[in-house]
Amino acid sequence: MLKILSEEIKLVTKYIYDISGIYLDESKKYLLETRLNAIADEHGCVSYQDLYKKSKADATKAIERKIIDAISTNETLFFRDTGPFQLLQHKIFPELIDARASKASALKTNLKVWSAASSTGQELYSVAILLQELLGDLSKYSIKLLGTDISDAAIAQASSGKFNKFEIERGLSRDKLTKYFTPSGQTWKINDLTRSMVKFQKFNLMQPFTGLGKFDVVLCRNVAIYFTLEDRKKLFNKIADILEPDGYLLIGSTESLTGICPRFIPKRHLRSIFYQLH
Amino acid sequence: MNTMTILVADDDPVIRNLFERRLKNAGYEVTVAVDGTEAARLLDATIFDVVITDLVMPGQIGGIELLKIAKEKSVDIDVIVITAHSSVDTAVDAMKKGAVDYLEKPINFDELFLRLDKIAEVKAMLKNAGDLREAMNVTELSASQTIQDLEIVNGNQRNLLDRLDAILSDPRAAEHKRIEQALRLLATR
Numbered sequence: 287m288l289k290i291l292s293e294e295i296k297l298v299t300k301y302i303y304d305i306s307g308i309y310l311d312e313s314k315k316y317l318l319e320t321r322l323n324a325i326a327d328e329h330g331c332v333s334y335q336d337l338y339k340k341s342k343a344d345a346t347k348a349i350e351r352k353i354i355d356a357i358s359t360n361e362t363l364f365f366r367d368t369g370p371f372q373l374l375q376h377k378i379f380p381e382l383i384d385a386r387a388s389k390a391s392a393l394k395t396n397l398k399v400w401s402a403a404s405s406t407g408q409e410l411y412s413v414a415i416l417l418q419e420l421l422g423d424l425s426k427y428s429i430k431l432l433g434t435d436i437s438d439a440a441i442a443q444a445s446s447g448k449f450n451k452f453e454i455e456r457g458l459s460r461d462k463l464t465k466y467f468t469p470s471g472q473t474w475k476i477n478d479l480t481r482s483m484v485k486f487q488k489f490n491l492m493q494p495f496t497g498l499g500k501f502d503v504v505l506c507r508n509v510a511i512y513f514t515l516e517d518r519k520k521l522f523n524k525i526a527d528i529l530e531p532d533g534y535l536l537i538g539s540t541e542s543l544t545g546i547c548p549r550f551i552p553k554r555h556l557r558s559i560f561y562q563l564h
Numbered sequence: 565m566n567t568m569t570i571l572v573a574d575d576d577p578v579i580r581n582l583f584e585r586r587l588k589n590a591g592y593e594v595t596v597a598v599d600g601t602e603a604a605r606l607l608d609a610t611i612f613d614v615v616i617t618d619l620v621m622p623g624q625i626g627g628i629e630l631l632k633i634a635k636e637k638s639v640d641i642d643v644i645v646i647t648a649h650s651s652v653d654t655a656v657d658a659m660k661k662g663a664v665d666y667l668e669k670p671i672n673f674d675e676l677f678l679r680l681d682k683i684a685e686v687k688a689m690l691k692n693a694g695d696l697r698e699a700m701n702v703t704e705l706s707a708s709q710t711i712q713d714l715e716i717v718n719g720n721q722r723n724l725l726d727r728l729d730a731i732l733s734d735p736r737a738a739e740h741k742r743i744e745q746a747l748r749l750l751a752t753r
Binding site: 455472540541542543544548551553557559 | 660707718719
């Protein structure tokens with residue numbers, strides 16, 4: 287494996303920060319090597335500085351995209367931690383539907399959910415499955431489920447709706463698996479109805495949030511941990527801007543907004559925490 | 565030390581006995597079945613780490629059917645199929661259906677032992693990954709409870725400070741009244 291030199295670490299981590307907002311400190315040497323080695327190899331680079339130069343010079347940005355894919359790949363599961371999904375099922379969606387349905391002027395009840403770092407889509411598909419289980423007949427609802435991620439590869443896999451047996455076996459019960467997926471060769475494919483409920487697009491959370499619209503629920507779990515404190519502050523401020531006044535924010539179960547965004551108040555339901563605006 | 569349990573299904577008594585003897589000598593725990601039907605019955609009653617099956621056997625249950633039964637019983641069971649030299653295509657088909665490997669007749673036992681070592685290695689790694697995941701989940705759960713408790717406590721404190729601030733900076737009340745009210749709020753907390 288191509289070794290990264292100590293003088294290259296700063297250069298490469300700075301570059302990764304610039305293109306993705308992901309902040310890696312110098313202790314992540316091993317991670318840089320294991321994630322970037324194959325790309326350096328593929329492009330015949332003799333060093334990581336060489337890879338940096340080639341990526342910067344590449345007008346098609348193909349190398350840049352590969353680096354983002356490699357660095358941002360993280361584990362994601364269907365119904366990862368049961369807490370947030372129980373919260374959505376028993377508290378957040380019922381309350382939202384009550385609140386939205388009372389506005390008699392609207393023909394359909396609107397529900398807008400954003401999975402801000404959707405990775406390969408498991409979280410958002412889990413929400414789509416949950417809504418089908420909870421609501422039954424979806425024709426009375428106008429549901430917008432948006433998943434965004436910085437990685438092209440993650441968006442492509444999420445959009446395909448296909449998962450291998452390792453990605454699918456953990457977290458999903460057998461009856462949900464057979465109800466919402468069909469086997470397709472060695473993989474499982476999400477059914478058409480569930481696929482049609484969700485939309486995935488590439489998005490960098492460092493960008494302004496203009497054009498995204500407003501959301502009733504924002505899931506931003508286990509992504510801000512890769513950002514600097516300053517960038518976390520900016521991120522949750524922007525989320526506060528695009529959340530409906532009575533909307534809900536869910537973050538990862540080991541994350542905290544203390545000292546990051548005073549516009550959010552933590553609230554507890556059962557054994558989980560959610561955030562609402564002041 | 566070979567600790568895996570192996571089920572061998574082959575209708576040829578000579579091959580069956582050879583498997584039994586060689587695998588036992590190598591330290592594996594071996595059970596043999598005379599055909600697919602008996603193998604399926606054994607699979608129903610016991611968990612095996614590895615199933616070695618001939619692809620062509622008389623009766624209702626051939627090698628492919630046995631592979632399916634084993635995989636339905638548990639995805640963790642690794643199935644090696646045995647095939648005649650002339651029917652490698654069938655073996656490849658079996659691998660597409662979930663077999664971990666195939667062996668051609670006549671059986672080269674050195675080759676089989678190498679593959680069994682690899683299977684044992686992968687099984688050990690999967691178990692290790694599972695143990696690590698379990699440990700991570702426990703740590704994450706405990707950390708999340710602590711963090712969430714702190715988050716709520718902090719939210720309450722902030723709320724209290726906001727209320728104190730509102731009381732103390734109320735221009736309509738006299739200073740001593742504000743202080744009195746603030747102290748009362750702190751006392752009733």
